[in-house]
Amino acid sequence: MATNQDTDIRSTSNTAEGLRSEEMLLNMGPQHPSTHGVLRLILTLEGETITSCTPVIGYLHRGIEKILENRPVMGGIRYMDNSDYLSPMLNETAYVGAVEQLMGLEVPRRAQYIRLLTNELQRIASHLVGIGTYGMDLGAFTPILWAFRDREGILELFEALGGSRFNVNYMRVGGVLHDFPKGWLSECSTFLDRFEKNMIEMDQLLSGNEIFTSRTQGVGYIDPQQALAYGLTGPMLRGSGVNWDLRVNRPYMAYREIPVNVQVRQEGDCYARYMVRMMEITESIRLCREAIDKLPGGAISTRTPIALRPPRGETYFALESSKGELGVYFISDGSEYPWRAKLRGPSFVNLQIVPELMRGHKMSDAIAILGSTDIVLGEVDR
Amino acid sequence: MSNFVLADFGSYIVNLGSQLGHGIISWQFLQFLVAFLTAFGFVMTSAVILILMERKVMAWMQDRVGPVHTGPWGLLQTVADVGKLLLKEDIHVRAGDKSLFLLAPSVFMAPVIGSFAVLAFSPYIQLPGGALATGLIFYVAMGSIDVVGLIMSGWGSNNKYSLIGGLRGTAQMISYELPLVLSFVGVIMLTSILAGEPGFPHYGTGAANGVGTISVYEIMLFQNAAWHHTGIGVLDFLFQGFTPWSWFFLFQPLMLVIYYVCGLAETNRAPFDLPEAESELVAGYATEYSGMRWALFYLGEYGNMTIVSAITAYLFLGGFSGPGVSFLVGQNSLLWGFVGNIMALVYFVLKIYLLCVVFVWIRSTLPRLRADQLMQFCWLILMPITLGNILVTGLLYLVIVQFVHAPIWVFLVVLACVGWASVFGFVWLISRVTTASNRRAQAPAIRAQLRARSATTPALRDGVPSRVALPAGTHE
Numbered sequence: 001m002a003t004n005q006d007t008d009i010r011s012t013s014n015t016a017e018g019l020r021s022e023e024m025l026l027n028m029g030p031q032h033p034s035t036h037g038v039l040r041l042i043l044t045l046e047g048e049t050i051t052s053c054t055p056v057i058g059y060l061h062r063g064i065e066k067i068l069e070n071r072p073v074m075g076g077i078r079y080m081d082n083s084d085y086l087s088p089m090l091n092e093t094a095y096v097g098a099v100e101q102l103m104g105l106e107v108p109r110r111a112q113y114i115r116l117l118t119n120e121l122q123r124i125a126s127h128l129v130g131i132g133t134y135g136m137d138l139g140a141f142t143p144i145l146w147a148f149r150d151r152e153g154i155l156e157l158f159e160a161l162g163g164s165r166f167n168v169n170y171m172r173v174g175g176v177l178h179d180f181p182k183g184w185l186s187e188c189s190t191f192l193d194r195f196e197k198n199m200i201e202m203d204q205l206l207s208g209n210e211i212f213t214s215r216t217q218g219v220g221y222i223d224p225q226q227a228l229a230y231g232l233t234g235p236m237l238r239g240s241g242v243n244w245d246l247r248v249n250r251p252y253m254a255y256r257e258i259p260v261n262v263q264v265r266q267e268g269d270c271y272a273r274y275m276v277r278m279m280e281i282t283e284s285i286r287l288c289r290e291a292i293d294k295l296p297g298g299a300i301s302t303r304t305p306i307a308l309r310p311p312r313g314e315t316y317f318a319l320e321s322s323k324g325e326l327g328v329y330f331i332s333d334g335s336e337y338p339w340r341a342k343l344r345g346p347s348f349v350n351l352q353i354v355p356e357l358m359r360g361h362k363m364s365d366a367i368a369i370l371g372s373t374d375i376v377l378g379e380v381d382r
Numbered sequence: 383m384s385n386f387v388l389a390d391f392g393s394y395i396v397n398l399g400s401q402l403g404h405g406i407i408s409w410q411f412l413q414f415l416v417a418f419l420t421a422f423g424f425v426m427t428s429a430v431i432l433i434l435m436e437r438k439v440m441a442w443m444q445d446r447v448g449p450v451h452t453g454p455w456g457l458l459q460t461v462a463d464v465g466k467l468l469l470k471e472d473i474h475v476r477a478g479d480k481s482l483f484l485l486a487p488s489v490f491m492a493p494v495i496g497s498f499a500v501l502a503f504s505p506y507i508q509l510p511g512g513a514l515a516t517g518l519i520f521y522v523a524m525g526s527i528d529v530v531g532l533i534m535s536g537w538g539s540n541n542k543y544s545l546i547g548g549l550r551g552t553a554q555m556i557s558y559e560l561p562l563v564l565s566f567v568g569v570i571m572l573t574s575i576l577a578g579e580p581g582f583p584h585y586g587t588g589a590a591n592g593v594g595t596i597s598v599y600e601i602m603l604f605q606n607a608a609w610h611h612t613g614i615g616v617l618d619f620l621f622q623g624f625t626p627w628s629w630f631f632l633f634q635p636l637m638l639v640i641y642y643v644c645g646l647a648e649t650n651r652a653p654f655d656l657p658e659a660e661s662e663l664v665a666g667y668a669t670e671y672s673g674m675r676w677a678l679f680y681l682g683e684y685g686n687m688t689i690v691s692a693i694t695a696y697l698f699l700g701g702f703s704g705p706g707v708s709f710l711v712g713q714n715s716l717l718w719g720f721v722g723n724i725m726a727l728v729y730f731v732l733k734i735y736l737l738c739v740v741f742v743w744i745r746s747t748l749p750r751l752r753a754d755q756l757m758q759f760c761w762l763i764l765m766p767i768t769l770g771n772i773l774v775t776g777l778l779y780l781v782i783v784q785f786v787h788a789p790i791w792v793f794l795v796v797l798a799c800v801g802w803a804s805v806f807g808f809v810w811l812i813s814r815v816t817t818a819s820n821r822r823a824q825a826p827a828i829r830a831q832l833r834a835r836s837a838t839t840p841a842l843r844d845g846v847p848s849r850v851a852l853p854a855g856t857h858e
Contacts (some may be wrong), residue, residue, distance in 0.1 A: 034564075138750055139744055139749040145445060209749065210812060211653055214755055214820060215749065215752060215755075218822075219823070258752070365752075
């Protein structure tokens with residue numbers, strides 16, 4: 001803090017005792033062991049305390065939105081998988097949902113339920129990665145492997161369903177690609193039963209652990225008004241006490257028939273966000289079971305032409321992804337190629353509060369805060 | 383004159399030679415040779431075995447299999463690892479303190495091997511250091527030298543971040559040495575109390591009458607002396623020199639737990655592995671090392687694990703004692719003595735490896751402590767508890783034996799009850815303290831929420847306030 005009496009203008013600050021301390025620049029480079037992707041954080045430290053943090057993004061930019069402009073709609077669905085690469089099914093649903101909303105197309109009921117089922121399974125898979133990597137960031141080596149073991153079950157189901165574990169390319173404008181293979185639903189039920197038991201184990205391992213709670217409680221507090229001002233959505237918002245879930249507040253597809261119990265926590269710290277994700281997994285298990293029970297018969301798709309030409313116009317369709325509000329703003333000029341398909345990536349918006357949160361915390365807390373935001377760089381950079 | 387000197391010198395040499403020959407070809411030298419080879423071989427191979435054991439056991443706990451390709455069931459994995467490390471390029475830092483940098487791994491590893499000098503592996507296999515009357519102090523001193531190796535590597539790496547990591551590790555190791563040593567004091571007090579009883583060592587033996595001991599081997603003897611020769615063959619075979627009901631873990635269980643936790647911190651293992659895992663943000667102390675130098679750090683960590691487990695086994699779990707050892711060795715026959723020694727070795731190694739499995743178990747379960755939480759745990763919780771334990775043990779002895787004149791076994795039973803109750807009390811205390819400090823950390827959040835709630839809540843539509851607040855810091 002230089003006053004006009006100071007002749008020495010450097011990037012130093014004068015403490016109360018008249019000592020001079022310099023700020024240290026620390027670069028958490030694009031490559032670091034916290035497995036969140038290629039994010040670069042430039043931290044300015046004063047001793048142990050972080051005074052400022054500048055994220056540098058763009059290391060994973062692949063031009064997805066531009067690619068979508070050069071593909072017919074059906075050809076572009078597969079590129080949505082790469083945006084949030086941990087929840088491909090949700091990304092695809094957002095894209096085809098936007099086109100259907102523009103066309104005014106109502107998807108058959110069976111297809112809506114199938115979409116709900118796959119979306120909730122995908123949400124579970126994404127949260128498992130988030131929770132597992134969060135534990136590993138803080139030094140717990142076991143939860144990530146248990147989480148990935150359970151995720152294998154989901155990925156095997158997706159492989160049986162759509163042919164591929166990750167980028168399934170399963171959603172189509174008008175419905176889904178094909179129906180369940182024989183025995184898939186019972187496999188799914190068996191998996192859900194097994195998984196519920198494993199979740200109890202993982203909960204016991206991590207949630208009540210005193211070391212874990214000491215590292216996460218009271219760290220990275222987000223005020224609810226601040227959260228709304230920054231436009232946060234998803235567990236970041238619900239962890240601060242704001243009851244907002246697009247599946248309930250702006251219901252779409254089968255969520256109009258199957259209600260969701262929104263999981264909200266009041267504390268607003270990293271532990272609250274972690275608990276929201278854990279409870280959302282349990283809620284998703286319940287939704288999957290209900291969808292399997294109430295699955296209607298009928299067609300799985302309204303046939304649309306391969307070279308689909310949506311009518312001229314623009315629309316915005318948002319759904320509740322595992323990270324928050326995932327939206328697609330779709331502008332069509334009547335041809336088979338979209339004029340513009342803008343993705344509202346929730347991780348991009350959620351990342352903006354990280355510099356604000358990190359200020360004033362110690363270095364060890366920076367990892368805890370970054371892990372609790374559960375960002376996926378594919379969605380941040382697109 | 384010169385003839386006289388030459389003859390004298392010659393006979394001196396011959397005398398020396400014959401004395402040396404008598405010394406080398408003697409049972410004592412053979413014992414030293416066997417003990418040295420056993421100890422050194424045990425340390426080096428146990429580090430190798432432990433690395434593989436850790437990978438396998440951690441894998442099984444994580445629902446995987448661990449290394450399976452190298453050798454049957456992956457048993458040759460560490461051999462392959464060490465071979466690779468030996469063949470790696472030895473990268474030196476160009477600037478910086480060369481001599482410190484090069485010496486640090488050895489300074490880290492050597493005290494670990496040296497600590498084995500005070501351990502007896504079996505009644506026959508004892509290094510001369512086993513006779514050291516202050517063996518426990520020797521072990522603690524060796525543990526302190528390890529710290530110097532850490533500082534040397536942090537400074538010699540010429541890397542700002544290595545220095546910070548090394549200093550943090552040093553602070554951790556030095557802090558946790560205090561509760562570690564204080565947890566021994568309870569055991570030493572017990573030996574002193576028992577030395578006044580007939581049947582135990584140091585009873586009525588002149589200068590050492592009624593005095594306890596800080597020799598590791600003798601502490602083990604104190605634990606296993608509670609058996610009187612009955613003449614019944616089977617019982618004598620089983621329990622001569624093996625009295626698990628008087629092992630010190632029954633009377634000082636909290637000290638066992640605290641010693642083990644401090645051992646975790648001394649060896650920089652999870653949940654105290656901040657110096658190693660600082661590599662998330664800041665490079666650790668061993669960053670600039672490659673190849674065999676790094677392997678020495680790594681092996682030193684596992685050697686440290688072994689020595690902590692060994693001392694735990696000696697002080698609390700009866701050392702190498704087991705059914706049949708003392709009986710067979712006391713038979714004065716070569717064959718049965720040999721068998722007894724082998725059995726003692728097996729029991730000892732079994733106890734050490736079981737404790738090492740607990741090390742691995744803890745590593746795979748618990749996350750990492752933050753640096754300030756680590757220090758708080760040591761200074762605010764472990765230190766008072768160990769000091770309190772010394773106080774309580776002494777007070778109980780004073781009241782029960784001196785004032786009430788009850789027999790010793792009453793004191794021991796009361797001490798055991800108090801000890802086991804305090805273990806559960808310790809766990810309860812930790813959870814209470816954690817909850818309290820977490821609530822204190824969350825206090826600003828809770829205060830902000832109360833402030834927000836007490837203000838007039840704007841009209842809500844779908845849970846979202848119809849008027850969104852401006853970003854923090856904006857003046858309206």
